[in-house]
Amino acid sequence: xxxxxxxxxxxxxxxxxxxxxxxxxxxxxxxxxxxxxxxxxxxxxxxxxxxxxxxxxxxxxxxxxxxxxxxxxxxxxxxxxxxxxxxxxxxxxxxxx
Amino acid sequence: xxxxxxxxxxxxxxxxxxxxxxxxxxxxxxxxxxxxxxxxxxxxxxxxxxxxxxxxxxxxxxxxxxxxxxxxxxxxxxxxxxxxxxxxxxxxxxxxxxxxxxxxxxxxxxxxxxxxxxxxxxxxxxxxxxxxxxxxxxxxxxxxxxxxxxxxxxxxxxxxxxxxxxxxxxxxxxxxxxxxxxxxxxxxxxxxxxxxxxxx
Ligand SMILES: [Zn+2]
Numbered sequence: 001x002x003x004x005x006x007x008x009x010x011x012x013x014x015x016x017x018x019x020x021x022x023x024x025x026x027x028x029x030x031x032x033x034x035x036x037x038x039x040x041x042x043x044x045x046x047x048x049x050x051x052x053x054x055x056x057x058x059x060x061x062x063x064x065x066x067x068x069x070x071x072x073x074x075x076x077x078x079x080x081x082x083x084x085x086x087x088x089x090x091x092x093x094x095x096x097x
Numbered sequence: 098x099x100x101x102x103x104x105x106x107x108x109x110x111x112x113x114x115x116x117x118x119x120x121x122x123x124x125x126x127x128x129x130x131x132x133x134x135x136x137x138x139x140x141x142x143x144x145x146x147x148x149x150x151x152x153x154x155x156x157x158x159x160x161x162x163x164x165x166x167x168x169x170x171x172x173x174x175x176x177x178x179x180x181x182x183x184x185x186x187x188x189x190x191x192x193x194x195x196x197x198x199x200x201x202x203x204x205x206x207x208x209x210x211x212x213x214x215x216x217x218x219x220x221x222x223x224x225x226x227x228x229x230x231x232x233x234x235x236x237x238x239x240x241x242x243x244x245x246x247x248x249x250x251x252x253x254x255x256x257x258x259x260x261x262x263x264x265x266x267x268x269x270x271x272x273x274x275x276x277x278x279x280x281x282x283x284x285x286x287x288x289x290x291x292x293x294x295x296x297x
Contacts, residue, residue, distance in 0.1 A: 003109040007167045007183050008251065012236045015252065061182035081183065083145070 015059035022052035122293030126228035177247025210213030218278035
């Protein structure tokens with residue numbers, strides 16, 4: 001499985017660390033909304049198909065990435081920096097993200 | 098300055114650093130291994146949006162003009178710089194004291210400066226089989242079009258994190274954590290045996 005890091009280009013999955021489901025929305029730290037916290041901690045879509053995920057390129061540039069992966073085929077459909085407002089700077093990532 | 102009072106730096110490779118030809122060198126030496134021992138190794142990181150100001154500071158302090166784009170770098174004489182992560186750069190010089198040279202220009206509004214001169218060991222591999230040996234270690238493309246002259250890459254070998262800069266058509270400088278350097282060096286020597294190697 002290859003993941004194309006927007007900075008480093010295509011790299012083996014061994015260089016990456018899975019950081020969890022990318023669909024979660026973290027409530028404000030002071031939030032008293034137990035339903036929102038319950039959903040954040042426990043609710044998962046667990047789809048058979050395209051899935052939003054957070055990965056870290058821990059064995060490379062260490063950037064956190066927003067990745068769409070197909071859970072059946074393991075195809076990586078898109079990668080981008082998890083931090084907003086950052087565009088891919090690597091031409092090797094073009095057409096993949 | 099304080100540098101003059103620092104004791105002479107010892108190489109972590111020393112017990113396993115054996116100058117001369119080794120391995121299968123009867124038909125010639127195809128890679129040369131050496132430790133470059135730069136006096137200064139710095140890590141510079143820009144806050145988001147401050148990248149171009151940092152690149153300008155690097156140019157002013159070192160004279161090195163970093164090319165645009167991910168992993169872009171430049172190597173010239175005794176100094177070098179390359180991007181290794183978004184907004185982050187490794188800058189080195191053969192002389193000590195580069196951190197002091199950056200201290201005034203590198204304000205907290207732009208980013209951070211970390212002096213890694215004593216924290217990293219720099220190993221150089223050069224020769225016609227350098228790409229071949231490197232490809233046994235790291236799962237990245239070492240061909241010149243994919244990894245141009247001066248460019249930098251962040252990757253790892255069995256959890257030993259490594260930054261690599263191409264400093265010649267058939268030459269790479271590898272930056273590893275000092276504490277892992279001897280183990281990495283021994284593995285690199287072992288991997289170079291089949292092509293014949295010389296330690297300089
Ligand atoms: Zn990366």
